[in-house]
Amino acid sequence: MTSENRRLDQARRLLALAQTGLHYTTAVFDKERYEEIAAIAHEQLAELASMETGDLAELFAFETGYANPKLDVRCAVFNEAGHILLVREAADGLWSLPGGWADVGSSPAENAAREVREESGYTVEIVRLLAVWDMAKHRHPPSVFHIWKLVFLGEIRQSGATVGTETDAVGFFSPDDLPALSLGRIMPEQIRRLDELRHGNTVDFD
Incomplete structure (x- = not known):
């Protein structure tokens, strides 16, 4: 772990301790200290x-x-040629797997299927879970949040051409010939690992 990542991890843990302390404390003195x-x-x-406080x-x-x-x-989501479905993020012009933050009121699998439909227009059936990754244990750029990533395997049931408000292009790409990826969301080696996992029955996890 680099010095910057260590400092980031310590700051996230410090904030988590303060947030949890504020949740449980009833003492005014303790509340002031946690704040x-x-x-x-x-x-x-x-x-x-590099943000304003x-x-x-x-x-x-x-x-x-x-x-x-x-x-x-x-x-x-893979097509018959073994190419993976990617969407281009309107925010940065880089490509990623369809997905995002899990919404309250839906299961993780339901969230995954909805994100594919909303961001790419494709309707998929969720087949199984492929990976559970702690992003801090991979080469993602540092994030102020501690994030766990769940990746499901989806099979296309209906094609579509709709592109969501957060994405502006859709395409299928070979895992060995990927476009510029949004590295805060997905890494090239993770896509190649997902390609391996879909052929077996195991779940990759941290």
Whole structure:
């Protein structure tokens, strides 16, 4: 782990301790101390993420209660040629698996299928879980959040041409000839690993 990643991990843990402490404490003195710890963590995270402290505090404003990792749900969809479905993110012009934050009210598999439909227009049936990854244990760029990624295997049931508001292009690509990826969402080696996993019955997990 690099020095920057170690500092990021420490700042995230510090903020999680403060958030959990604020959730459980009933003492005014303790509340003030936990708020001070949270402010220090916000400053550290903002420095590491090159953000304004106020902007980062606003980002975490709704992160209350017992601190948990955020859940990112993705879907790997392959065509008959063995090419994988990718969508281009409108925000940065880079490509990724369809997916995003898990929404309340739906199961992880339901979230994955909906993201594929909304972002690519394809209707898929979720076949099985392929991977459960802790993003901090992979080569993703540093994130202020601690994120777990679930990747499901989906099979196409109906084609479509709809592109969602967050994506502006859709395509199938060989795992060995990928476009520029949004590395904060998916890594090239992870796509190649998913291609291997779909042929077996195992789940890759951290």
